[in-house]
Amino acid sequence: MSRDDNGGSFVGVNWGSTNFRAYRIADGGGLLDEFSRPAGVAGLKRPEMEAIMNELMERWPDTAMVYASGMIGSNIGWAEVPYAAAPADIAAIALHGHATSIGRAPVHIVPGVSCRRGYDGGPDIMRGEEIELFGFAALEPAWNGLLALPGTHTKWARFEEGRITGFFTSMSGEIYDRLTAAGLLASIVEGEASDGPVFQEGVQTGLARQLGMATLLFGARARVMHGILSKPDAASYLRGLLIGSEIADARAMLPDLGRAPVPLIGSGPVCKLYAAALAAIGAGSYFVDSRAACIAGFHALHRARIATGRPA
Amino acid sequence: MSRDDNGGSFVGVNWGSTNFRAYRIADGGGLLDEFSRPAGVAGLKRPEMEAIMNELMERWPDTAMVYASGMIGSNIGWAEVPYAAAPADIAAIALHGHATSIGRAPVHIVPGVSCRRGYDGGPDIMRGEEIELFGFAALEPAWNGLLALPGTHTKWARFEEGRITGFFTSMSGEIYDRLTAAGLLASIVEGEASDGPVFQEGVQTGLARQLGMATLLFGARARVMHGILSKPDAASYLRGLLIGSEIADARAMLPDLGRAPVPLIGSGPVCKLYAAALAAIGAGSYFVDSRAACIAGFHALHRARIATGRPA
Numbered sequence: 001m002s003r004d005d006n007g008g009s010f011v012g013v014n015w016g017s018t019n020f021r022a023y024r025i026a027d028g029g030g031l032l033d034e035f036s037r038p039a040g041v042a043g044l045k046r047p048e049m050e051a052i053m054n055e056l057m058e059r060w061p062d063t064a065m066v067y068a069s070g071m072i073g074s075n076i077g078w079a080e081v082p083y084a085a086a087p088a089d090i091a092a093i094a095l096h097g098h099a100t101s102i103g104r105a106p107v108h109i110v111p112g113v114s115c116r117r118g119y120d121g122g123p124d125i126m127r128g129e130e131i132e133l134f135g136f137a138a139l140e141p142a143w144n145g146l147l148a149l150p151g152t153h154t155k156w157a158r159f160e161e162g163r164i165t166g167f168f169t170s171m172s173g174e175i176y177d178r179l180t181a182a183g184l185l186a187s188i189v190e191g192e193a194s195d196g197p198v199f200q201e202g203v204q205t206g207l208a209r210q211l212g213m214a215t216l217l218f219g220a221r222a223r224v225m226h227g228i229l230s231k232p233d234a235a236s237y238l239r240g241l242l243i244g245s246e247i248a249d250a251r252a253m254l255p256d257l258g259r260a261p262v263p264l265i266g267s268g269p270v271c272k273l274y275a276a277a278l279a280a281i282g283a284g285s286y287f288v289d290s291r292a293a294c295i296a297g298f299h300a301l302h303r304a305r306i307a308t309g310r311p312a
Numbered sequence: 313m314s315r316d317d318n319g320g321s322f323v324g325v326n327w328g329s330t331n332f333r334a335y336r337i338a339d340g341g342g343l344l345d346e347f348s349r350p351a352g353v354a355g356l357k358r359p360e361m362e363a364i365m366n367e368l369m370e371r372w373p374d375t376a377m378v379y380a381s382g383m384i385g386s387n388i389g390w391a392e393v394p395y396a397a398a399p400a401d402i403a404a405i406a407l408h409g410h411a412t413s414i415g416r417a418p419v420h421i422v423p424g425v426s427c428r429r430g431y432d433g434g435p436d437i438m439r440g441e442e443i444e445l446f447g448f449a450a451l452e453p454a455w456n457g458l459l460a461l462p463g464t465h466t467k468w469a470r471f472e473e474g475r476i477t478g479f480f481t482s483m484s485g486e487i488y489d490r491l492t493a494a495g496l497l498a499s500i501v502e503g504e505a506s507d508g509p510v511f512q513e514g515v516q517t518g519l520a521r522q523l524g525m526a527t528l529l530f531g532a533r534a535r536v537m538h539g540i541l542s543k544p545d546a547a548s549y550l551r552g553l554l555i556g557s558e559i560a561d562a563r564a565m566l567p568d569l570g571r572a573p574v575p576l577i578g579s580g581p582v583c584k585l586y587a588a589a590l591a592a593i594g595a596g597s598y599f600v601d602s603r604a605a606c607i608a609g610f611h612a613l614h615r616a617r618i619a620t621g622r623p624a
Contacts (some may be wrong), residue, residue, distance in 0.1 A: 017496070042495075075537075076499055083537075114538065120522055122531045123538040153496065153530060169534070171496060172526035178490050183354075184329070184465065184483060187388055210432055211564070212518075212557035213525040214484035218465060219434050222481070225387075225395075226426065226435040245524040252523070 010065045011056065012298025013107075015072035016128055017042040018152070020052055021294070024060050029299040035059065041070075041077045049078055050103035057104045067298050068102075069110040070128030078102055083114035083125060087163040090134045094304035110301070115166050119253040124168050129155045132265050132290055133164055135297025139288075140263075146254055149290070150266040150274045152177065156250045168253055172242035173270070175213075185217065185238065188224040190231040192269070193239035195276035198229070202240020203277045207248050216241050243277045251281065258283035266290050322377045323368065324610025325419075327384035328440055329354040330464070332364055333606070336372050341611040347371065353382075353389045361390055362415035369416045379610050380414075381422040382440030390414055395426035395437060399475040402446045406616035422613065427478050431565040436480050441467045444577050444602055445476055447609025451600075452575075458566055461602070462578040462586045464489065468562045480565055484554035485582070487525075497529065497550065500536040502543040504581070505551035507588035510541070514552020515589045519560050528553050555589045563593065570595035578602050 007027045014021045018040035024033040039052055049072075057063060073081035081098040098109040112127035129149050137143055137159060149155040152174045157167035180189045193199060205216060220238050223229035229237055251257050261284035264271040268287065275285045319339045326333045330352035336345040351364055361384075369375060385393035393410040410421040424439035441461050449455055449471060461467040464486045469479035492501045505511060517528060532550050535541035541549055563569050573596035576583040580599065587597045 114534075122523075123534040123540060124531065125534045125537050168527060169530040170524070170526040171530040174495055175487070175491065175526055175529075178495055179487065183486055183490055206524075209521065209524070211434075212482065212521070212561050214482040214487055214554060214558055215480060215561045217487075218481040218483040219436065222426075222435040222437045225437050228435060242526060246526055249524050249527045 008064070009062075010067065010298070010302050011060060011063050012131070012295065012301075013056070013066055013068040013072070014070050014128055014131070014294050015068050015077070016040055016070040017076075021291075022056055023295050023298060024063075025295060025299055025302070027302070029296070031295055033060065041072050041074070046078070053103040053105040053107070063105065065302075066102075066105050066107045067110055067301055068107050069131045069298075073098065073109040073112060074127055077109075078107075079109060081109045081111045083112045083127075084130075086113055086115035086167070087160075087165045088113045088130070089163045090300055090304045091308060093130060093134070094301055094308050108305075113164050113167075115164075117166065117168055117253065119168075122168075126155055126157075126167060126169070129157070130164060131297035131301065132293040133157055133159060133297070134300045135293040135295065136263060136265055136288055137162065138296045138300040139293065145260050145262075146257060147263045147265060148250075148274060148285075150264055150270045151290075154246060154274075156254060158254065168249065170246040170249060172246045176239060176242055179217065180235070180238065184221055185234075188221050188229075188231055188234045189238070191235055193235040193273060195273060196236060198233040199236040199240040199273070199276065200280060202237040202242075203244035203247070203280050204240075206241040206244025206246075207281070209245065209248050213241070213245055216245075239273055240277070243273055244280075247277055247281060257281075260284075261286050263288045265293050320376075321374075322379065322610070322614050323372060323375050324443070324607065324613075325368070325378055325380040325384070326382050326440055326443065326606050327380050327389070328352055328382040329388075333603075334368055335607050335610060336375075337607060337611055337614070339614070341608070343607055345372065353384050353386070358390070365415040365417040365419070375417065377614075378414075378417050378419045379422055379613055380419050381443045381610075385410065385421040385424060386439055389421075390419075391421060393421045393423045395424045395439075396442075398425055398427035398479070399472075399477045400425045400442070401475045402612055402616045403620060405442060405446070406613055406620050420617075425476055425479075427476075429478065429480055429565065431480075434480075438467055438469075438479060438481070441469070442476060443609035443613065444605040445469055445471060445609070446612045447605035447607065448575060448577055448600055449474065450608045450612040451605065457572050457574075458569060459575045459577060460562075460586060460597075462576055462582045463602075466558060466586075468566060470566065480561065482558040482561060484558045488551060488554055491529065492547070492550065496533055497546075500533050500541075500543055500546045501550070503547055505547040505585060507585060508548060510545040511548040511552040511585070511588065512592060514549040514554075515556035515559070515592050516552075518553040518556025518558075519593070521557065521560050525553070525557055528557075551585055552589070555585055556592075559589055559593060569593075572596075573598050575600045577605050 021036040333348040
């Protein structure tokens with residue numbers, strides 16, 4: 001007898017550019033099982049996407065509904081699903097989306113969210129993070145304010161009255177990853193970034209915005225060659241520059257930044273860096289595990305689907 | 313009978329991260345022969361460096377001296393040669409350097425130049441571009457002022473009274489290359505960048521520095537997803553952002569920018585983009601072929617070596 005005999009379950013899949021993460025969730029919200037693969041859509045062809053979903057169906061054969069969020073709904077995923085325009089609540093996410101099959105799995109691909117920034121009129125988009133945002137809101141009911149989701153493409157979002165009302169994205173994580181994987185900066189970086197005086201110096205330089213990032217990043221190499229910066233410290237300096245510059249953007253676009261502690265939804269190591277950089281401008285923050293937010297978000301979505309009369 | 317029977321010759325090698333370019337030059341300055349290989353030091357082990365220099369000696373067996381400039385003198389090259397500190401004239405470059413053999417070739421590895429920027433106290437470095445700068449100065453005697461060397465790591469330099477007195481580097485070319493080769497921006501770019509309204513819009517946005525580059529670059533993807541920017545135009549927009557931001561740095565650090573036309577030493581296509589971006593801030597410019605500047609620079613170096621009593 002499985003635990004499901006006392007109630008239904010569903011599956012949530014967070015399928016981004018670089019990872020596949022699947023959660024089997026009881027209708028009541030508890031996590032029953034999970035697995036993940038380093039199988040992001042950026043590296044998969046359609047038969048490979050089918051294969052991984054068939055693996056999911058073998059593991060959880062009675063699955064009646066899979067919610068899939070992230071880049072799986074993009075032009076490099078299974079099907080391009082139109083964004084829900086901000087302000088967007090969970091009902092908008094539940095109502096829209098794309099019903100399909102991937103392999104033997106019945107899948108509801110979640111729409112992402114799009115917005116226009118008030119600050120400069122620039123457009124922005126998210127795919128996948130909306131589930132974490134709604135999950136966080138389910139974990140902290142009646143929560144209003146700013147949040148950040150640090151990662152490869154960090155999102156800074158405003159959540160008000162149950163709706164994602166605006167956000168912006170900085171790809172500082174991808175810039176760091178790609179520029180230190182090969183090329184000029186690869187030879188100066190040894191080890192991981194961590195908080196400390198060198199990280200904070202990078203943060204201050206990035207915040208000051210006296211020079212553009214392309215000049216500052218080359219400057220890091222020049223500092224190593226001049227003997228001012230050691231290779232074990234170079235990662236911290238580079239990360240500091242990028243996160244500092246990103247926080248300068250956040251401060252410009254979100255004038256209330258720092259008025260309340262900022263939830264940082266992500267993984268521990270990267271959130272620690274953001275917390276340290278926010279502290280440098282006097283802003284508090286606290287850590288929220290992105291996995292917990294993701295599971296809560298799929299559960300909120302499932303309840304919203306049932307409420308709209310479109311259950312699994 | 314070879315042309316050399318009437319005089320000596322020497323060899324100049326511009327050996328950067330990605331390319332090897334060798335010039336056989338008559339003592340009088342004329343180009344006798346040349347060859348190049350896509351064999352930058354970033355991809356070569358020491359035996360491979362020896363092999364390419366042995367190929368050079370087979371092609372030009374009577375070579376008595378090879379001047380080698382660029383990343384061959386760096387920590388990823390054959391030997392790390394200390395920089396000459398700015399202000400540096402050609403005599404400083406001629407006097408210092410590293411005498412060695414690479415394979416069967418007798419080589420003088422040229423020192424690069426280092427500086428401290430007056431603007432922010434930041435350090436900067438160049439390897440290889442100094443030869444082009446001295447070459448330009450030999451082609452336009454008594455020239456004083458600003459120059460730019462657009463490329464993977466663009467240099468903006470000040471040349472006064474025969475000396476490189478200061479410079480800064482922007483790695484905007486490498487950022488563009490690496491971020492469009494794979495990852496988030498790779499899927500939005502089709503074709504090459506060119507001047508036009510979309511490039512100019514990118515330049516203005518980069519110049520304004522209202523937001524940091526990590527936010528602006530992600531915004532380019534959002535513009536494509538919103539249907540505001542077409543994929544054939546995306547390269548022009550991205551290049552415009554990066555070059556515009558770089559010119560904002562140049563304007564901040566070099567307040568006399570635009571007072572006189574700026575020589576752009578490089579290759580045609582990239583210099584065209586810089587010329588178009590400079591025109592947007594009312595600054596004139598003109599194109600200087602980097603190959604011609606490089607050959608003239610090696611010739612100037614060879615004469616300086618002879619003048620200092622250290623001929624080939």
